[in-house]
Amino acid sequence: MAATTVLKPHQKELFGQPIGLYILFLTEMWERFSYYGMRALLVLYMTTSTLGDDARGAGLGWTSKEALALYGWYTMLVYVMSIPGGMIADKLIGQKKAVLFGAIILCIGHGVLVMTDIWAFYTGLGLVILGVGLLKPNISTMVGGLYKQGDIRRDKGFSIFYIGINLGSLLATMIVGGVVAKWGWHAGFGLAGIVMLLGLINYIAGQKYLTQVGNFVPSTNDENDVSYGKLYSRLFTSPKQLLYAGALLIASIVGWYFMDWGYGMLFLFLTAIAALLMMIYKELETQVYKDRFMVLLLSFIMVIIFWGAFEQAGGLMNLYTDTKTDRNLFGWFEIPTVMYQSLNAGFIILFATLVASIWAKRKLKGKEASSLFKMALGIIIMGFGFLFMVFAAMQFEKSGTSSMIWLVLAYFFHTIGELCISPVALSFITKLAPAKYASLMMGVYFAATGLGNKVAGIVGESASEFGELTIFSGIVIFTVIVGILFIMILKPLKRLTHGVEESERMMHSDETEGFELADN
Ligand code: GLN
Numbered sequence: 001m002a003a004t005t006v007l008k009p010h011q012k013e014l015f016g017q018p019i020g021l022y023i024l025f026l027t028e029m030w031e032r033f034s035y036y037g038m039r040a041l042l043v044l045y046m047t048t049s050t051l052g053d054d055a056r057g058a059g060l061g062w063t064s065k066e067a068l069a070l071y072g073w074y075t076m077l078v079y080v081m082s083i084p085g086g087m088i089a090d091k092l093i094g095q096k097k098a099v100l101f102g103a104i105i106l107c108i109g110h111g112v113l114v115m116t117d118i119w120a121f122y123t124g125l126g127l128v129i130l131g132v133g134l135l136k137p138n139i140s141t142m143v144g145g146l147y148k149q150g151d152i153r154r155d156k157g158f159s160i161f162y163i164g165i166n167l168g169s170l171l172a173t174m175i176v177g178g179v180v181a182k183w184g185w186h187a188g189f190g191l192a193g194i195v196m197l198l199g200l201i202n203y204i205a206g207q208k209y210l211t212q213v214g215n216f217v218p219s220t221n222d223e224n225d226v227s228y229g230k231l232y233s234r235l236f237t238s239p240k241q242l243l244y245a246g247a248l249l250i251a252s253i254v255g256w257y258f259m260d261w262g263y264g265m266l267f268l269f270l271t272a273i274a275a276l277l278m279m280i281y282k283e284l285e286t287q288v289y290k291d292r293f294m295v296l297l298l299s300f301i302m303v304i305i306f307w308g309a310f311e312q313a314g315g316l317m318n319l320y321t322d323t324k325t326d327r328n329l330f331g332w333f334e335i336p337t338v339m340y341q342s343l344n345a346g347f348i349i350l351f352a353t354l355v356a357s358i359w360a361k362r363k364l365k366g367k368e369a370s371s372l373f374k375m376a377l378g379i380i381i382m383g384f385g386f387l388f389m390v391f392a393a394m395q396f397e398k399s400g401t402s403s404m405i406w407l408v409l410a411y412f413f414h415t416i417g418e419l420c421i422s423p424v425a426l427s428f429i430t431k432l433a434p435a436k437y438a439s440l441m442m443g444v445y446f447a448a449t450g451l452g453n454k455v456a457g458i459v460g461e462s463a464s465e466f467g468e469l470t471i472f473s474g475i476v477i478f479t480v481i482v483g484i485l486f487i488m489i490l491k492p493l494k495r496l497t498h499g500v501e502e503s504e505r506m507m508h509s510d511e512t513e514g515f516e517l518a519d520n
Helices: 021-046 063-082 082-112 118-145 153-183 183-206 228-237 239-258 261-283 286-311 316-324 342-364 371-399 402-431 435-461 469-486 492-495
Strands: none
Touching: 021 063, 021 082, 021 183, 021 492, 063 082, 063 118, 063 261, 063 371, 063 435, 063 469, 082 118, 082 183, 082 316, 082 435, 118 402, 153 183, 153 342, 153 402, 153 492, 183 228, 183 435, 228 239, 228 261, 228 316, 239 261, 239 435, 261 286, 261 435, 286 316, 286 371, 286 402, 286 469, 316 342, 316 469, 342 402, 342 435, 371 402, 371 469, 469 492
């Protein structure tokens, strides 16, 4: 009789993936429900009058300009805080505990938002920013940690994880509005807190499937374990780096002078991060590590550009849907504007596995399927989607209204583009980042998406000056050109990865015993 090996929980698989993936999937699904549910309410709550117009109750009575300004900063900060969130995981507690603390802080933050006082509003938002900063980058790095270097299932794992993200977002946008309409704003915030509690319970209960991943490994080798403080102090022994950092610092101060203090703080923070990244680059032990680090940072340029265009969804495209689109469905009923926001999440759920399988098949056939190629293609496909918004704007200029089909097509291509870049980038980071800076690099990635969000806001605002047709056409031209340029330099870029994706193959649970994140 053949000997059967008894698998430990963390080695068990479901549908060919480690069970830990589904634990992280569910935790992130509830976290995203709470995030997107609360985000959907935020601007509306701030702009509702303090007297309260209906069953939803009193709002904050802010102007829409004030509300949008806070919204822009808030949505950027949640992602920018992923950098300290990643640093804390790398240097102090490991990703697993960071996710746990993040989830607890999120439960408290959403709980505080149930209260009606203004201090509770700011405190709640602050806690949500801290909680997401701790949870979001680290749970993503943990997904990567479920796979050994070279395991071909990793990309698909991230696509499945991405479905969880969007399932949370879809459920939130469908449910939270109804709850608020019946029981008021603070019930909506409370619901976000309750679902986050579900996420926390699920995470704690699923720990036995995650024993091998996200643990803090204190370095035993003092030489290698360079603290961030030490890295900064080494800046002063490196004239070239000091010069770069000094130039950035001056640019930040000039920026501060011409813009407001918020931007000033942001520029200073980014200067500090840029200096740190320069020093990390310098400290990396081998040229392979250095090249991979560099290619990751270059790929983040694509990330900023992608989200800078894509995130028109919540702003300019949302307003366009509201005011310039014929939302009447065959004369039966008018589809509410907010429902168009669900198209993206819905398309992701429908197409994520299909897109992942297409790439996996290409890879097995030995055709081009590198992450960098997918990311560049993702920008082109998303940019192409804006062509339908150009058609919409042209139709509006001609007839005073535009068909909703343009929006559906635009969101469809945006989603396919997102599937080529977003889950792919998450996976790519876990393949390339040096293990001891894995969470930091994930944090920098999310900060790049946050900056993309801010860029989107700035581009969207300029539509009132230039008109939608110009903005949408400009986005098509710019993104398609950028995507093509990246494809043109694909070969040298891929060389910098030193074949990290070339040897990917199917691995089995018995090969995944006792590894920590990508040991490259
Ligand atoms: N929509 C995705 C999420 O919520 C991606 C967001 C991002 O990377 N900024 O995770």
